[in-house]
Amino acid sequence: MRRNKSRTVLTVLALSIGAFTLVLTLGLSNALRTSVNSQLSLATNNELTVTLTAENKNQTGVAEYNPKGTTTKATEFRGESMTIQFLSKEQIDAFARIFGVRRVWPNNNISAEYLQLEGNAKKYVVDNINEQSYSDQAKNMLAGTYPANWSESDIILSQSYADTLGVAPSDLVGKTVTLGFLDAKAKNVEQKFTIAGVLKKPTGFGPDQSGTAGIITISIDSMAKIYETEFAGTRDFNQFTYANVLLQSADNETSVRSAITALNKNYSISSLSDIVSRIKTVLNTVTYALAGFSGIALLAAAFGIINTQLMSVFERTKEIGLLKALGMPNKKIRNLFSVEAILIGLFGASVGIIFAFGVEIFVNTVFRQRLIDIGFGSHAILISLTNVLIVAAGLGLLSFIAGVFPARKAQKLDPIQALREE
């Protein structure tokens, strides 16, 4: 190797670029996975969502009009197009009787006309009404507390209201707000709530809610009551697109799923774990694709090793002839070149890995605050020991394979012919 330093250095460099890219890709993927996991863990709340798949899902064309109201609906639910059948209140109530179920409620698709703070003349739009969450929201609170036991008068406002009203979030806590709705006959109905707390602006991978949107959170019971106010007497009253099933614990998921399916085989159940697993599959696919591209770079570099070692065999033909004439066994001659190839590979891997670590430290240090601000986490790159070992071992193996052909060529040389080589 030391005979032709520049050639060896260039080969090592080619390999190191491949190793660098591969380690960095794996490190980026780790950081992304960690960030997604931590974001999703905030939302883990042992909830199942149940829809009823339409029995005539195989129908072709547009469904015939039914004056009594549509019983099926083509919808997009959590990224999947499906035709669902509405759930009745009775069907939803049946879920509550299943062992291991803590609470069941339908999706009460309600909207509010306005929100008005006591003592304030202006009314503001409500962009979105969220129902109370059973996951830990303490981290997301700007002021006040997220109620552990929601009462019907509790309300949580998003930070955007505090910003718009020009009131300190902590000053809003305990104040009364009025929500205005339109009932089924388009008559204005008002309901008073007490502000329990203020939520931070959403960050990271949460639902797409801009920082200026007016978002409120109220209890499930309140939502049910408002739903009744808004829809009682309408044709589609008590026809729900899906039901939420809260489990007593995650351990009950399998048994509850079986029990729901036993009620009707057309029930389609999804949970956060399904979504998490789907996101992870996507992440893994992207990681493998990127790693594959780095692998191609490494493959190209492997040809560099073959070239370097073949040149070395040609240049050292006389030396190989002498070693054979002095009794060096073929196996040792072969090992000589194989070990050199492996060393080149390991050097390349080491240089690439060191550079990747350098970039990891640089990026994570320089962009740390920015990453935290956007809710990604504190690391953009997370290179693990497993990544390093896999790349080093993989490159060692690749180099060994690349060295086989030149090594065999060296082994097959005839000593006398090799010594006569000019």
Next chain:
Amino acid sequence: MIEVNKVSKIYGQGPASFKALNEVSFKLQKGANLVILGKSGSGKSTLMHTLAGLDRPTFGSIIINDKDLWSRKQKDIDAYRNQTVGFVFQDFYLQNEETVLENVMVPLEIRGVADRKPKAYEALTRLEIKDKANNLTRNLSGGEKQRVCLARAIIGQPEILFADEPTGNLDSKTSEKVEEILFKLNNELGTTLVVVTHNEDLAKRFANKIILKDGQIIAHEGRELTV
């Protein structure tokens, strides 16, 4: 004892083939010295290469220590090259970027001997070149290089020492010194000595002689030699 039975060596195939050795047979006693003479292309070097385990004959057999050399397994032929014989090349074939000591130790390194240095110094002392042990071989004179080559050949204490034109590239004074060393090894250690040369003065000093022409023995002499 070296026993050569109807050894032929043919290079190439078909009409372009060339017969370098043609049914050469002889026996040489253990510890004897033999010079192989002949013009260029007579087959001298080829004969020596087949004897030293470097070139496989096309036909015939070579019996060394009661065993057919070329019927042995490759690893035994490698061991024969490394342990039973020593070879002095006309062109030295030294590693120019390495020191004299490193060059001399190569056969023991191949053999896997851990304590190589004392034996290397012993060989260098015998060849009167110990003071150059740490010099790079590229900085040595022709005579010095030949002595390093000799030291490398004898470090493993071979039973048979082959030398191809050992004085071919040397001036007369250095040639004499190398000759002295070769015969000293033959006399003192009982090493069988087989030398190929054009040098008539050197040839006269050998007790046994073979003259080759067109791959065949055309003349021979010596008590320890049977043809």
